[in-house]
Amino acid sequence: MAATFDLLVIGDDAPSLCAAAAGAAAGATTALAATGAVTHGGPSVCDIPNFVWRRLDLQDFGLATEPVSARITLLADGETAATHRGLEDTVDALRDVDADGAALWPEMTDDMRALGETGLTVGVGGCAPKALSLIDNMRALADLGRITGSGAELIEDYVNGGPLNAHINAHALAPFGLGGVEAGSAAALPEFFDEHAWRVRAKSGARSIIGALRKACEHHGVAATASGVEKASADGARHNSILFKGGEKIRSRYIFFACPDAAEAAGYGGAGQGSPANGARAVMRIKLRDPVDPPTGDRRALFQIVDEAADLKKARNAALGGRMFERLPVEFEFTDKGDIVARTAYVPKRLQEEGEWRDWTGQDRQLLSTIVLNRLAARIDGLQDQIRKTDLKLIDRANAGEDKFADARNVVLQPRRHNAIAAAVMLIDKVLADD
Amino acid sequence: MTDGGGQGGKATIEGGVDAIVIGGAPDGLVAAAYLARAGLKTVLLEASGEIGAPYRRAAPDGEGALNGEHLFHALDPQMIDDLDLYSCGVAYAARRMGVAYFFEDGECLRLGGDLRAAAQDAEPDGDAFMAFITDAFEAASFLRPLFSGAPGANAAFKAAFADAPPRLAALAERWMAQSAEEALADYFPDGAAKTALLAEAAFRSGAPPHEAMSFSPLLARWAGEVAGLQGAVAFAEGGAGAVIDALRRAAQKAKVEFRTSSPVAKILIEKDRAAGVELETGNQLRAPVVVAAIDAETTYTRLIGPAVLDRAFQQSIAMRKPAVSTAHLHLELKGAPMDAATRADLARRIVYAPSVERIRRAFVAASNGEVPAHLIVEAVFENAFDEDAATDRQRLSVLAHPVPVSLPAGKKHRKALRDAIIAGVERFAPDISARIDAETLATAGDMAAGAGAPTRAFAAREGVYRQIARGASVTSAGSIGGLYFCGPEAQIGYGINGAAGRNAAQAALRKSVRAGAAQ
Numbered sequence: 001m002a003a004t005f006d007l008l009v010i011g012d013d014a015p016s017l018c019a020a021a022a023g024a025a026a027g028a029t030t031a032l033a034a035t036g037a038v039t040h041g042g043p044s045v046c047d048i049p050n051f052v053w054r055r056l057d058l059q060d061f062g063l064a065t066e067p068v069s070a071r072i073t074l075l076a077d078g079e080t081a082a083t084h085r086g087l088e089d090t091v092d093a094l095r096d097v098d099a100d101g102a103a104l105w106p107e108m109t110d111d112m113r114a115l116g117e118t119g120l121t122v123g124v125g126g127c128a129p130k131a132l133s134l135i136d137n138m139r140a141l142a143d144l145g146r147i148t149g150s151g152a153e154l155i156e157d158y159v160n161g162g163p164l165n166a167h168i169n170a171h172a173l174a175p176f177g178l179g180g181v182e183a184g185s186a187a188a189l190p191e192f193f194d195e196h197a198w199r200v201r202a203k204s205g206a207r208s209i210i211g212a213l214r215k216a217c218e219h220h221g222v223a224a225t226a227s228g229v230e231k232a233s234a235d236g237a238r239h240n241s242i243l244f245k246g247g248e249k250i251r252s253r254y255i256f257f258a259c260p261d262a263a264e265a266a267g268y269g270g271a272g273q274g275s276p277a278n279g280a281r282a283v284m285r286i287k288l289r290d291p292v293d294p295p296t297g298d299r300r301a302l303f304q305i306v307d308e309a310a311d312l313k314k315a316r317n318a319a320l321g322g323r324m325f326e327r328l329p330v331e332f333e334f335t336d337k338g339d340i341v342a343r344t345a346y347v348p349k350r351l352q353e354e355g356e357w358r359d360w361t362g363q364d365r366q367l368l369s370t371i372v373l374n375r376l377a378a379r380i381d382g383l384q385d386q387i388r389k390t391d392l393k394l395i396d397r398a399n400a401g402e403d404k405f406a407d408a409r410n411v412v413l414q415p416r417r418h419n420a421i422a423a424a425v426m427l428i429d430k431v432l433a434d435d
Numbered sequence: 436m437t438d439g440g441g442q443g444g445k446a447t448i449e450g451g452v453d454a455i456v457i458g459g460a461p462d463g464l465v466a467a468a469y470l471a472r473a474g475l476k477t478v479l480l481e482a483s484g485e486i487g488a489p490y491r492r493a494a495p496d497g498e499g500a501l502n503g504e505h506l507f508h509a510l511d512p513q514m515i516d517d518l519d520l521y522s523c524g525v526a527y528a529a530r531r532m533g534v535a536y537f538f539e540d541g542e543c544l545r546l547g548g549d550l551r552a553a554a555q556d557a558e559p560d561g562d563a564f565m566a567f568i569t570d571a572f573e574a575a576s577f578l579r580p581l582f583s584g585a586p587g588a589n590a591a592f593k594a595a596f597a598d599a600p601p602r603l604a605a606l607a608e609r610w611m612a613q614s615a616e617e618a619l620a621d622y623f624p625d626g627a628a629k630t631a632l633l634a635e636a637a638f639r640s641g642a643p644p645h646e647a648m649s650f651s652p653l654l655a656r657w658a659g660e661v662a663g664l665q666g667a668v669a670f671a672e673g674g675a676g677a678v679i680d681a682l683r684r685a686a687q688k689a690k691v692e693f694r695t696s697s698p699v700a701k702i703l704i705e706k707d708r709a710a711g712v713e714l715e716t717g718n719q720l721r722a723p724v725v726v727a728a729i730d731a732e733t734t735y736t737r738l739i740g741p742a743v744l745d746r747a748f749q750q751s752i753a754m755r756k757p758a759v760s761t762a763h764l765h766l767e768l769k770g771a772p773m774d775a776a777t778r779a780d781l782a783r784r785i786v787y788a789p790s791v792e793r794i795r796r797a798f799v800a801a802s803n804g805e806v807p808a809h810l811i812v813e814a815v816f817e818n819a820f821d822e823d824a825a826t827d828r829q830r831l832s833v834l835a836h837p838v839p840v841s842l843p844a845g846k847k848h849r850k851a852l853r854d855a856i857i858a859g860v861e862r863f864a865p866d867i868s869a870r871i872d873a874e875t876l877a878t879a880g881d882m883a884a885g886a887g888a889p890t891r892a893f894a895a896r897e898g899v900y901r902q903i904a905r906g907a908s909v910t911s912a913g914s915i916g917g918l919y920f921c922g923p924e925a926q927i928g929y930g931i932n933g934a935a936g937r938n939a940a941q942a943a944l945r946k947s948v949r950a951g952a953a954q
Binding site (some may be wrong): 132133135136138141142144145146148149150153157181182184257317320321352357 | 579589590592593596597604607608610611641642645646647648649747750751758792795796799802803867897898900901903904905907908911
């Protein structure tokens, strides 16, 4: 007889691991299935909030984190903009480069956090829980109007043009592949200002975050299953039957995806939620012969390369139209070993040539690698000479096959979030509480 | 009566009026009719020389109305009853129009006017289509109060939402947030029905079908009722112009006083209350109730001014950077006589539905100010409904979407737009170019110029949630007593509806009754 669980979490990333451990710690019998896909591929993850930390006793598993030192945007012509976790630090940093922005930053932070507390967490292009049930309230309606609008417009309410405008666009919208004009893209802003959206890295010498979270899962009794779901379908009145590629079979009441990347990798057909249709993502790991000096000298910052805010819309339109974009927005960070992990969410799922759609070829991958490397090399002195090896992975590519979860019930998918760990654990709590 | 006085002479102050309605658009006529029927001495002020402009532009042959509203999706049933519009001339030549979808590959999907019945027979997607239509009509019906814009409807809906069956509540919530592509993907892997429904969802919407919340406009449309039928499409005898005429008759019957060529320069605010208006002539017309049936930007920014309105209110009504709009092309066609069978075949709504990719690219191009290569086209052969019409001439009214909100100046851009629309029309009428005898193209800019309004007032509407939020805000009138709003922003969705005018008038009457009782 197949083992039966309350919850099957599918994914290898930090939000999935936290969700699985939290589910198990809350008393649910929990299984975890790896997807075997790179779903993050960088040294930083979004903040692990205190309530998760305490519930899972993460310090017992060697987890020690520190916040990334800054969010930095490398604009065209050598211009930069930076914000920090502390309000005062940001105001100080902005004062010299953008006095108006420095004055408005506290107000915008307060407003966005208040907007985030309304419960109108639209998710970026995803769902709008509570929106309908809050709809009679005038204040909620005004907030709903703002949060369901365009991200670029919401930013312009506070910062009209300039480096800070481009910086907020880049860090708030680019991780989702948004152009800023989409309805609902404004929902990324309150999350971006949420303290749990600030990314953290493992302290130097400490165990990796993923490694520590795996230990936590083991400790709390999360059962590791085979990887690679062959088919999931409803089984009886309450459960799903999940067949893995190796033939292993389990039953589970809920199937939970903490992020769309994991869902896509597992073959869930609804994974398009939360990202613009036809937009894919790419992660590139660049191994170096010798370390290079990071831009601004900050090795533990999170960088975005965006020439100007308007490029996000152009890049998104290019991705939707099946084209590569030369001035590609690229996010990157340095690993403790000195390598670089670069990411972009403005990659076409399929490419279009002479009006016909086609799949990626080796040449296309090479072109994308070249674009990413050129973008990095233009901002990092001496990078071209130090590149030893590059490895490009595409995520969210179109599912060629059938939806493996089409016949399953109680499949829960969290849209892409800035504060993905906090949101995933709260969603797990909600799922278990509703059961 | 018309107001010409004041210019060059001494400005006058006129009293003895209970209510002023600014704007002779359909909702203005509705509001004025309601107020006058309740016994209020009501004056309707229209800036142009004609009531109903720009909804009433003469066709090249001098007949009919070229207003971009050739069909009705939702005409407020309560308004129809209250104003007795059938006796004022509203009649439907077709109450439940069938539709023919044409696709890129030349295939055609013909459906009857009752979508629920038609879905059953739709090949090869019958089962999926039926399941989808059943769910969609149920969800649309459930969400109807939310789309009504009526005061108190949101609170009533919240209560209904709390008590709704969990599946319906979850479906409604999900569909309000999902993209059209996501919503349809749950029912259709692919196929003609899916392409047709995607085109329906994207048509006249500001939201591209791949973006979040782009499915809700279709729900809002299907929540509507025309001629007693939910989700139906109707063609009024005489077109939209005849409906406007009927509204005008209803207002005249109620003794509304019309004053054309009376542009308003200012809404007078005294002690946080509307006190009347000042015309561009300098004359003042004073009344305790002022209803604005023009766009919000003109009402609040130009006629009232930011000094009176708080910043949060101004922010909540702002509508910036609309991305796309709909263009209207009216064609007079010469050609072979129509026999009865041809006429019957043409008496339907005809839609060219490009592929999903083409629609996506069209939205991208239009939002960049370029004319898309493929447009969603909705066409109606207007005289196919008229048995007495000449049989050797046809009038084709075409709406095309999405097109740029503002075309660059110059004939070549208008020609490019015209050619793109004709290319869409040729998908179902290949020989049409040779048969065009006369044509009139109207863009959002043209319609705005006709109304003296900013172009954005005629742009495609944004997501439904934003429309609900903005609608609640604009109708609150910035807490200015005695001021009521029923401009285009007060309505969820597009087309002539009338509910906003009724809501504004009823709100004014409720307040008047309360004020009277208090005195």
